[in-house]
Amino acid sequence: MDTLPVINVSGLDVEYRTATGPARALRDVEIAVHQGERVGLVGESGCGKSTLLRTVMGVLPPNGKATGGSIRLGDDDLLMMSGKERRRVSWAEISMIPQSALNALNPVKRIDAQILEAVRAHRKIGKREGRDLVARLFTMVGVDPARASDYPHQFSGGMRQRVLIAMSLALSPRLIVADEPTTALDVVVQDQIFRQLRALQEERSFAMILVTHDIALVVENCQRICVMYAGMIVETGATGDILATPRHPYTIGLLNAVSVLGRNREPIAIPGSPPNLFEKLDGCRFAPRCPLASARCHREVPENTDLGNGQHVRCHHHDQAEDFARRAGSPETWRQAHAGVDELR
Ligand SMILES: Nc1ncnc2c1ncn2[C@@H]1O[C@H](COP(=O)(O)OP(=O)(O)OP(=O)(O)O)[C@@H](O)[C@H]1O
Ligand SMILES: [Mg+2]
Structure with missing residues (x-):
């Protein structure tokens, strides 16, 4: 893509301070999202x-800190900004649709008042203009504007989630990040909400990062996928390419573990669990669970290799992916890797 990305995260490291020492939650993360693009971010809990x-949103808890890298929004590096500048950017330029509408909304405040409070933190808005804005936002997300002065408990789960989407749109941001925005809802409502989000996005062409456990949702809704493992993005590429030619063994395992649309395979879980974030890991973080792992994988962190079609992968053995993908449908392939873990230690 030849336009500049809306957001460009580069070499990002994030740590949480804990009683047992720093937990390295993100390592060397790269992600760029362009205008009008929807990127899906998937990976285990x-x-x-x-x-x-x-x-990205600037709302890490107090014990969390970015310790390296940059997050560029246009010409600005968000990590270099003062708290005041950062607050200006959050919601106005980047907004977030959180997972739980119940926790995100104040139960004792009317919904229109909550939306306008968020807007007023960034700009002056008169009574009339405010009322019009709320009505427009409600219409946009498919909720009757006559209900704008209700309290959150008077709304269904789906309506509350729509209100959060309306809130995220209130200041016309350039980027919207959504963290499992529909997990709590039934599939029909989930589908309606996504259809609406896609339509809104095509009309207003904001960029979007969607986090979800549900790969089928990403396949349906996102042009690009980023696969994360233990704090690193191990593979990224166009959705079609990732589905057709996944190059990282973890991606291949992840696609195995779910019955992705149109693939009639038995789901297979990847044995083992992700590494402890307190450990210093020299090699590939997936190596202990990986059937392809060699001695080098336990020693050297794989570089982010550009495969030329917009697909990037961090694996020393990505050239074996095609053959591996054929074997990955058998649980035996994964069991052997897991059985070998103790011998390596
Ligand atoms: N405030 C915190 N203090 C210490 N560690 C934290 C904190 N928040 C998250 N972590 C740790 O950082 C890692 C990443 O957590 P994060 O919530 O980003 O994962 P996630 O991919 O969103 O998971 P899920 O799919 O379950 O929501 C986890 O190991 C988690 O335990
Ligand atoms: Mg999460």
Whole structure:
């Protein structure tokens, strides 16, 4: 793509301070998202998806800190900004659709008041203009504007989630990050909400990062996929390419573990669990679970290799991926790797 990305995350490291020492939650993360693009971020629980979104949004908890890298929004590096500058950017330029509408909305405040409060933190807005804006936002996300003065508990889960989407759009940001925005909802409502988000995005062409456990949702909704493992992005590429020719053994395992649309395979779980984030790992973080791992994988962190078609992979043995993908459908392939872990240690 020849346009400049809306957001460009480069070499990002994030740590959480804990009683047992620093937990290295993100390592050398690279992700760029262009205008009008929807990128899906997938990976096992605890791999750092929310940490990445919170870092981009500038809402890490107090014990979390970016210790390296940059997050460029246009010409600005968000990590170099003062707290005040950062607050200007959050919501106005980048907004977030959180996972739980129940926790995100204040139960004792009317919904329109909450939306306008968020807007007023960034610009002056008169009564009339405010009312019009809320009505427009409600219409946009498919909720009757006559309900704008309701309290959150008067809304269904799906309606509350739509309100959060409306809130995220209120200041017309350039980037929206969504953390499991529909996990709590049934599939029908989930589908409606995504259809609406896609339509809104095509109309307003903001960039979007969608975090989800559900690969099928990414396949349906995102042009590009980033696969994360233990704090690193191990593979990224156009959705079609990742599905057709995944090059990282973890991606191949992940696609095995779910029944992705149109693939009639039995799901296979990858044996073992991700590494402890306190450990200093010299090699590839996936090596202990990887059937392709060689001695080099336990020693050297793989570089981010550009495969030429917009696909990037961090694996020393990506040239064996095609053959491996054929064997990966058999649980035996994975069991052997896991059985070998103890011998290596
Ligand atoms: N405030 C915190 N203090 C210490 N460690 C944290 C904190 N928040 C997250 N972590 C750790 O950082 C790692 C990444 O967590 P994160 O919430 O980003 O994962 P995730 O990919 O969003 O997982 P999930 O899919 O379960 O939401 C985890 O190991 C988690 O335990
Ligand atoms: Mg999360």
